[in-house]
Amino acid sequence: MIVLFNCTCAVPTTMDSFHPVPVKVNPDLQKERDAALFNPVELTYLKDGGKDKTERRRRCELLAINDPDLQHKDISFMARNERYSNAVRKAVIIARKIKEHRLTNMEEKQLYISAATQYDTYGFGLHYGMFLPALSAQCDEEQRNYWLPLAENLKILGTYAQTELGHGTFIRGLETTAIYDPKTEEFVLHTPTLSALKWWPGNMGKTATHAVVLAQLYTNGKSYGLHPFIVQLRSLENHQPLPGITLGDIGPKLGFHSFDNGFLGFDHVRIPRRNMLMKYSQVSPDGFYIKPIHAKLTYSTMVEARVTLVSDIAYSLSQAVTIAVRYSAVRRQTEQIKGVKEPQILDYRTQQLKLFPYLAAAYAFTFTSFVITGRYIEVQNEMNDGNMESLSELHALSAGLKAFTSYVGNEGIEVCRLSCGGHGYSQASGFPELYTLTAPISTFEGENTVMLLQTARYLMKCATTAKRGLELPRFVLYLSQRQKGQCPARNESDLLDHGLLSDAFEHRARRLVIEAAQKMQSNIGKGNPQHVAWNNCHMYLLKAASAHCHFYVVQTFVKYINDTEMSDAVRDILTSLCQFYALHGIWQNAGDFLQDGYMNGNQLDMVQSLVGKLLDKIRINAVALVDAFDFRDEILCSKLGKYDGNVYEAMYEWAKNSPLNKTEVHDSYNKYLRPLMQSSKAKL
Numbered sequence: 134m135i136v137l138f139n140c141t142c143a144v145p146t147t148m149d150s151f152h153p154v155p156v157k158v159n160p161d162l163q164k165e166r167d168a169a170l171f172n173p174v175e176l177t178y179l180k181d182g183g184k185d186k187t188e189r190r191r192r193c194e195l196l197a198i199n200d201p202d203l204q205h206k207d208i209s210f211m212a213r214n215e216r217y218s219n220a221v222r223k224a225v226i227i228a229r230k231i232k233e234h235r236l237t238n239m240e241e242k243q244l245y246i247s248a249a250t251q252y253d254t255y256g257f258g259l260h261y262g263m264f265l266p267a268l269s270a271q272c273d274e275e276q277r278n279y280w281l282p283l284a285e286n287l288k289i290l291g292t293y294a295q296t297e298l299g300h301g302t303f304i305r306g307l308e309t310t311a312i313y314d315p316k317t318e319e320f321v322l323h324t325p326t327l328s329a330l331k332w333w334p335g336n337m338g339k340t341a342t343h344a345v346v347l348a349q350l351y352t353n354g355k356s357y358g359l360h361p362f363i364v365q366l367r368s369l370e371n372h373q374p375l376p377g378i379t380l381g382d383i384g385p386k387l388g389f390h391s392f393d394n395g396f397l398g399f400d401h402v403r404i405p406r407r408n409m410l411m412k413y414s415q416v417s418p419d420g421f422y423i424k425p426i427h428a429k430l431t432y433s434t435m436v437e438a439r440v441t442l443v444s445d446i447a448y449s450l451s452q453a454v455t456i457a458v459r460y461s462a463v464r465r466q467t468e469q470i471k472g473v474k475e476p477q478i479l480d481y482r483t484q485q486l487k488l489f490p491y492l493a494a495a496y497a498f499t500f501t502s503f504v505i506t507g508r509y510i511e512v513q514n515e516m517n518d519g520n521m522e523s524l525s526e527l528h529a530l531s532a533g534l535k536a537f538t539s540y541v542g543n544e545g546i547e548v549c550r551l552s553c554g555g556h557g558y559s560q561a562s563g564f565p566e567l568y569t570l571t572a573p574i575s576t577f578e579g580e581n582t583v584m585l586l587q588t589a590r591y592l593m594k595c596a597t598t599a600k601r602g603l604e605l606p607r608f609v610l611y612l613s614q615r616q617k618g619q620c621p622a623r624n625e626s627d628l629l630d631h632g633l634l635s636d637a638f639e640h641r642a643r644r645l646v647i648e649a650a651q652k653m654q655s656n657i658g659k660g661n662p663q664h665v666a667w668n669n670c671h672m673y674l675l676k677a678a679s680a681h682c683h684f685y686v687v688q689t690f691v692k693y694i695n696d697t698e699m700s701d702a703v704r705d706i707l708t709s710l711c712q713f714y715a716l717h718g719i720w721q722n723a724g725d726f727l728q729d730g731y732m733n734g735n736q737l738d739m740v741q742s743l744v745g746k747l748l749d750k751i752r753i754n755a756v757a758l759v760d761a762f763d764f765r766d767e768i769l770c771s772k773l774g775k776y777d778g779n780v781y782e783a784m785y786e787w788a789k790n791s792p793l794n795k796t797e798v799h800d801s802y803n804k805y806l807r808p809l810m811q812s813s814k815a816k817l
């Protein structure tokens with residue numbers, strides 16, 4: 134390697150550091166680490182749930198990273214076909230290795246998969262991410278006993294086929310039909326129109342042998358709405374599509390290049406009656422329909438996926454800020470005083486204002502993901518006991534948080550990319566892959582606007598319940614409390630109080646929810662039908678749902694700090710980060726806090742001044758805060774975000790591997806350039 138950058142510092146060799154020693158660390162990055170006011174590893178333990186969990190995670194990651202069978206050239210240099218093939222190859226190896234390493238616990242499997250796939254998609258993502266969860270949630274016991282062992286042992290490979298070419302959001306409008314034929318005790322699956330082709334399901338184009346297909350159930354001449362069916366798509370002998378089934382890949386997308394999102398059509402395909410997943414609703418051999426205990430139980434796979442996506446977005450945003458903060462500590466730009474070294478770009482206030490809100494959000498979303506995952510497990514247990522009471526709450530919470538966090542997460546990743554200037558645009562930065570992997574989270578598993586409107590729908594009902602003085606679930610209890618008048622902050626120190634900040638977001642959410650409910654009422658009062666009133670009020674509803682989610686995140690951050698044991702140093706930095714998250718949120722949404730006079734101009738001035746002051750507190754700890762996420766270089770896959778900060782050498786090495794550099798003179802010179810240049814009459 135040509136050394137273009139001379140480094141002098143060695144990585145600290147504490148017991149807790151897992152980074153390879155002795156690499157030379159960029160001195161600017163080392164200086165940042167030396168100046169930090171807390172030990173990042175303490176925060177790592179906190180985030181992972183304890184030192185033993187951190188160690189277990191690192192062991193799992195190393196198992197994958199050090200495995201020669203899982204190595205390959207950089208995916209940036211692969212064409213799509215090669216990427217797909219590589220993803221499938223790795224998925225097969227991963228499955229074998231998980232058994233060999235006896236990784237039985239789900240968390241360990243996920244850690245291993247994530248380290249093994251690095252920043253590419255997992256070749257069996259839909260199989261494990263949606264097919265298996267759908268089977269687990271929707272099969273009755275006999276079906277579970279039959280299908281789960283086949284799926285778990287990869288004897289069959291599955292996908293989740295719901296969306297159609299003409300219908301994604303409005304799933305009640307899906308066109309694929311499953312008509313019961315009592316004579317043969319079979320369902321006949323059919324795609325009646327072009328727009329009814331299943332379109333988008335991941336791993337369906339080329340990989341899956343089976344699918345959980347969502348189709349409109351008809352029996353005895355009556356329609357009973359959407360139900361899940363397990364359907365074999367390809368032969369288990371030679372992988373050819375079965376008779377009556379049309380399958381293919383939908384072509385290249387913005388990202389997800391290794392993924393075979395597919396299309397699927399049925400031409401009167403017959404499946405046995407017991408291929409309808411019958412945990413909640415059943416069709417008897419003679420065609421009698423038994424309805425589920427809750428109408429929306431068919432949608433439960435999506436709820437689970439939305440909960441998971443909150444963790445995924447927190448993870449991706451953490452990666453983006455890690456890359457951008459480390460690079461900003463290493464990158465120097467624009468001489469300020471003649472002859473004095475250019476400053477680190479991290480010292481520019483504008484750079485801090487770009488990055489620190491997302492650094493704070495990455496922590497806020499991580500803690501939020503813990504809470505929503507916990508709530509999901511609680512509700513799941515209640516539902517297993519036949520109690521469906523909290524399903525609507527969970528739907529509203531997961532839909533809203535999936536949308537709120539993915540909006541911010543996608544925006545944050547793009548801002549982080551921009552904050553790295555030109556190099557952020559290179560695939561070497563890791564941003565293009567990170568961005569395109571996370572961008573569709575705003576769309577899949579429920580388009581974000583639609584999801585926020587679902588949350589709003591629930592909040593409108595709660596507002597009515599509150600008005601009637603009836604009981605509300607814990608997470609919306611605030612709607613039944615009276616507004617607290619004006620913000621009591623008299624000085625900046627008052628504004629740093631977590632309770633006061635949480636109250637401000639609570640006030641804003643309650644006001645916007647009540648306002649949206651009033652707008653709806655007055656719209657309906659004017660004689661508009663419900664759906665027209667709803668459409669007329671979209672802007673209020675969206676704002677109300679978003680403010681509710683924002684409050685939920687602030688409140689969760691505050692509660693996490695209050696309820697969790699940690700050292701004073703870590704508490705101090707998390708407190709600053711939480712204050713910054715909340716104050717920056719107020720500053721960015723100042724209109725909402727001023728609109729009803731809850732805050733005044735003077736208080737807003739103080740908010741702005743505090744945002745500036747907190748930048749300094751975060752600045753000194755910024756590198757340590759991203760180090761605490763504890764991403765190995767092999768997982769971060771970014772030449773800009775390397776732990777040792779030796780960015781320029783890494784970029785140069787990486788560029789040398791570009792396929793265009795295989796020969797000094799490219800073929801196109803002889804084919805095109807030379808004839809052009811030599812045909813010219815002009816002589817040198």
Ligand SMILES: CC/C=C\C/C=C\C/C=C\C/C=C\C/C=C\C/C=C\CC/C=C/C(=O)SCCNC(=O)CCNC(=O)[C@H](O)C(C)(C)COP(=O)(O)OP(=O)(O)OC[C@H]1O[C@@H](n2cnc3c(N)ncnc32)[C@H](O)[C@@H]1OP(=O)(O)O
Pocket residue numbers: 228231239242243246254255257258259261262263293295296301302303304305335429432433435436524525528576577578579580583587590591
């Ligand atoms: C060895 C290895 C072992 C282990 C490995 C472990 C892990 C594997 C590792 C990695 C894999 C991880 C991830 C996967 C990999 C990659 C991911 C890649 C791609 C992602 C895949 C993407 C998939 C999809 O996108 S699937 C399709 C998703 N589609 C949607 O989300 C559609 C959105 N639309 C809807 O949800 C609905 O139609 C609607 C918009 C909600 C409206 O529905 P509907 O019209 O029916 O309802 P109404 O509006 O009339 O409301 C009626 C009523 O129902 C309530 N409601 C609605 N939905 C729900 C619900 N879900 N639950 C509960 N209640 C619901 C609604 O609020 C109304 O209530 P009220 O009447 O009371 O008001």
Ligand SMILES: Cc1cc2nc3c(=O)[nH]c(=O)nc-3n(C[C@H](O)[C@H](O)[C@H](O)COP(=O)(O)OP(=O)(O)OC[C@H]3O[C@@H](n4cnc5c(N)ncnc54)[C@H](O)[C@@H]3O)c2cc1C
Pocket residue numbers: 259293294295296300301302303332333334335389394573576577578579580581582583586
């Ligand atoms: C990478 C990727 C992977 C996917 N994987 C799968 C998969 O494995 N299986 C699967 O079944 N599907 C999958 N999907 C499909 C995905 O779930 C849908 O695209 C998603 O649910 C959004 O639906 P849509 O495309 O119909 O969007 P649309 O609903 O057409 O959205 C377009 C616009 O219309 C607006 N809009 C729609 N309805 C309303 C409304 N009621 N009120 C206000 N505005 C509205 C939206 O806000 C948006 O702005 C995948 C999609 C992608 C991009």
